[in-house]
């Protein structure tokens with residue numbers, strides 16, 4: 001693959017990168033990076049039988065893209081980032097900016113990460129994460145909680161870019177280091193943002209309470225499967241990010257990791273990674289704070305208490321989730337409170353599902369037909385992904401709604417089937 005900007009031969013760099021990565025591979029040649037599917041995607045495949053529990057790759061902390069290594073290798077830039085950006089930058093933002101620096105400005109191949117950076121996908125035409133969605137493509141996500149999420153990611157990114165365009169990117173130090181490349185463009189930023197968003201992992205360190213974001217070279221070429229055959233572990237004492245086979249893997253089979261956290265539904269996958277996992281049994285629909293807030297009536301005497309409870313719940317849970325056939329315990333608990341003294345819990349939840357279904361501009365039945373139409377086939381990949389995400393959410397919501405209706409009917413039948421209470425007879429009747 002030739003880079004359109006530099007004309008660099010990525011395959012040559014990939015070879016170099018593999019040689020470098022080999023020094024960290026415990027069992028040599030157990031796997032390799034190969035093309036996977038269309039769109040220039042690649043994946044990691046076993047080149048021999050791998051045993052369960054076999055350690056596959058052990059990356060030293062300093063060989064991953066993380067804030068510590070940036071603070072050392074890009075010392076001045078790191079300090080400038082801290083100084084010049086008002087309100088500070090998130091870990092992910094620092095990774096994005098430093099990746100731009102590695103790719104466009106630090107031309108020397110002596111940096112460990114350079115071979116990896118040059119092996120990264122450069123053709124952005126197949127990138128489908130949030131920043132690559134046009135307004136028109138996002139229309140197909142309307143009504144989904146993912147729509148709000150995507151808009152938020154887009155507006156935060158463009159705000160940050162504008163801020164940097166007038167500060168950090170104009171800094172004489174940065175202009176000096178990036179002399180050959182020139183000023184950073186939105187396209188440069190978009191690329192780095194998408195790479196970090198789709199290849200980052202989080203690790204827990206006992207020293208810091210929060211999760212730490214990093215991108216682990218080589219491991220970031222492993223694709224996602226909800227039933228993975230490898231796991232990543234951070235061994236804090238030795239500072240190693242270790243990849244281990246969690247199942248036996250046969251020669252020729254692909255290595256898989258499970259991306260994301262338990263918080264992720266397909267709409268989150270789409271926004272961060274640019275794909276959806278249609279096969280996952282864990283597919284879900286996010287329930288947002290605003291949606292639950294909407295169910296609290298102004299006239300409700302318990303309004304303030306309910307809002308207080310909502311605030312408390314959403315302090316620790318970014319979102320609640322609905323799965324096909326199962327209502328999460330958290331949602332049940334909070335729904336029980338929100339339905340308090342108004343109506344039954346089941347009716348409340350059915351109302352909530354209806355509310356969510358009504359957020360979408362089109363109905364499920366029409367979508368099922370559209371999916372089979374030739375018009376659907378003419379849509380861009382991103383529009384199709386957005387459409388499928390919404391459709392899948394509607395299917396889950398309809399399933400849960402039918403389930404709730406059945407439970408409501410069951411209760412009604414039981415109640416009507418109960419023997420009539422013995423009437424107390426009055427003296428007069430006697």
Ligand SMILES: C[S@@+](CC[C@H](N)C(=O)[O-])C[C@H]1O[C@@H](n2cnc3c(N)ncnc32)[C@H](O)[C@@H]1O
Pocket residue numbers: 040041042043121198199219220221222223224225272273274275276277
């Ligand atoms: C960490 S990278 C994996 C390596 C990537 N395939 C490559 O060629 O560089 C994550 C990206 O791979 C793709 N990907 C990973 N798992 C996928 C899956 N199960 N289905 C579709 N695309 C997937 C998505 O484009 C995602 O943004």
